[in-house]
Amino acid sequence: MSSQHAIVPVPEEVGLLYDRLTAMDTEEVGGSLHLGYWESEDSDMPLTEAADLLTDMMADRLRLTAGARVIDVGCGLGQPAMRIAQRADVQVTGVSISRDQVARATKLAEVHGLSDRVEFQHADAMRLPFADNSFDAALAIESIFHMPDREQVFREIQRVLRPGGRLVLTDFFERAPIPADKKTAVDRCLRDFIMTLADPDDYLPMLRRAGLRCVEFLDITEQSVRPTFERMAQAGNEDLDPIFEEEADKKFSPADMVDVDEFGSLLLTARKPA
Numbered sequence: 611m612s613s614q615h616a617i618v619p620v621p622e623e624v625g626l627l628y629d630r631l632t633a634m635d636t637e638e639v640g641g642s643l644h645l646g647y648w649e650s651e652d653s654d655m656p657l658t659e660a661a662d663l664l665t666d667m668m669a670d671r672l673r674l675t676a677g678a679r680v681i682d683v684g685c686g687l688g689q690p691a692m693r694i695a696q697r698a699d700v701q702v703t704g705v706s707i708s709r710d711q712v713a714r715a716t717k718l719a720e721v722h723g724l725s726d727r728v729e730f731q732h733a734d735a736m737r738l739p740f741a742d743n744s745f746d747a748a749l750a751i752e753s754i755f756h757m758p759d760r761e762q763v764f765r766e767i768q769r770v771l772r773p774g775g776r777l778v779l780t781d782f783f784e785r786a787p788i789p790a791d792k793k794t795a796v797d798r799c800l801r802d803f804i805m806t807l808a809d810p811d812d813y814l815p816m817l818r819r820a821g822l823r824c825v826e827f828l829d830i831t832e833q834s835v836r837p838t839f840e841r842m843a844q845a846g847n848e849d850l851d852p853i854f855e856e857e858a859d860k861k862f863s864p865a866d867m868v869d870v871d872e873f874g875s876l877l878l879t880a881r882k883p884a
């Protein structure tokens with residue numbers, strides 16, 4: 611289904627993209643680098659709070675107990691890891707392909723007095739530098755779509771999870787074939803953020819092949835994608851302009867994405883069999 615979008619992300623290039631994004635002032639997004647979640651259409655919750663709400667919904671699905679070891683695959687600036695470490699009294703190890711993000715997240719953890727609860731390291735999720743069965747739970751918030759092979763990442767997460775451990779992730783998927791008049795907007799988004807849309811028909815078979823079992827598969831597009839793009843469009847995206855190299859009228863534009871209902875977001879909970 612997604613074969614029309616021919617990009618295969620190269621992890622090193624994704625790392626350099628996030629190094630550039632890290633140089634931006636991210637105060638206004640509250641440190642989270644993911645979409646928000648709004649329970650109702652008329653909610654006026656700001657994006658920063660809605661992003662934290664999505665983190666909390668995901669953390670709840672991990673069913674964490676105090677002292678658990680959690681891996682955050684594609685940890686960004688560490689905001690979700692720090693929030694979860696505090697809320698659930700757990701230890702979180704975040705990995706990112708961006709060296710600048712790891713440095714910034716490490717600094718932020720120091721500033722917030724959380725260095726004993728969270729740690730960040732540079733690593734490629736395609737080859738996680740951890741022993742088998744070393745984590746109780748795994749989180750991947752809007753990161754797997756930047757990786758060249760989802761199934762390989764699932765295999766790696768399955769390997770480092772202990773039996774019975776849970777994985778919770780969000781991912782973008784092609785909800786329906788992208789109509790011709792929306793393809794340019796979608797292709798710009800995928801190209802500028804170096805990502806791919808998952809094929810929903812292959813999602814559960816791919817998980818199974820990697821040794822994971824689906825617990826819950828939720829389509830959160832209406833609560834997440836559209837309201838985030840609407841808010842981004844209202845705010846303007848001048849901050850992003852220097853990040854992407856294309857000419858101004860050929861770059862990703864949130865306003866062009868608002869009505870692309872085919873660009874979906876999924877929230878998945880899976881489990882490594884005991």
Ligand SMILES: C[S@@+](CC[C@H](N)C(=O)[O-])C[C@H]1O[C@@H](n2cnc3c(N)ncnc32)[C@H](O)[C@@H]1O
Pocket residue numbers: 621624625628641642643644683684685686687688689690705706707708711733734735736750751752753754756757
């Ligand atoms: C959209 S950001 C999400 C960050 C964070 N999960 C959050 O919600 O704030 C995507 C993250 O995935 C990371 N990432 C992308 N490809 C990766 C890879 N191959 N290995 C490790 N991290 C990767 C990026 O460095 C970045 O931290």
